[in-house]
Amino acid sequence: MIIRALDGGISVPWVAGDEVYGASTTLRAELENRAVGYVLAVGCDHRVTTGTGVERVDHLAARLPTRSWQRPSAGKGAKGHRFYDWAWITIHDTAPDASHGRRWLLIRRNRRTGEPAFYRCFPARRVPLAELVRVAGRRWTIEESFQTSKGQTGLDEHQVRTWTSWYRWTTLVLLAHLFLAITTVAERVKPTPQD
16 A cells, blocks of 8 residues: 555655554665655564674664663653663674665664564665654554544444445544544634633
8 A cells, every 4th residue: 555655646755654564675665766754663583784783673672781772752741751761782683785875774762661662674865863753653643543543433333344335434534534634633722711
């Protein structure tokens, strides 16, 4: 679907996704060939090639020195900015192509629990760590939208039988969710009457 959207003329600077997308070498290669940046989650047992060889991402993260970690915000959440510890490591694919730019392993660590999360990243242009963190944080906003769509407009209530049926249902449900979001914002910015 992502490739069809890009083929259809949709222009995006970034693609973010969960571990299913991060594990797809075909998707990553296609996005790089189109100069579309990505921040795609990968599992803790995912292997990447660094200057020291092929290693699991969790093993790499465990060996990072304290000075490698920074604390940029991943965006605002319900309780303010979401701060995690972040680090990034340059990775090399088996056949690195200098014309495609750098590839990174982005690591997020929960400040309270120490739980890590891992992302393969490719910026189509040089970007700071804060930009990759911002893109990783946008994925949570999208997931929150899907959760509220399920709860408020029935996104998960369709009995999928055919592509056309699913497509129509999903489009209508997401339009209903958009209507509710716009109405909510409009109500919040309305001036309150003075007594």
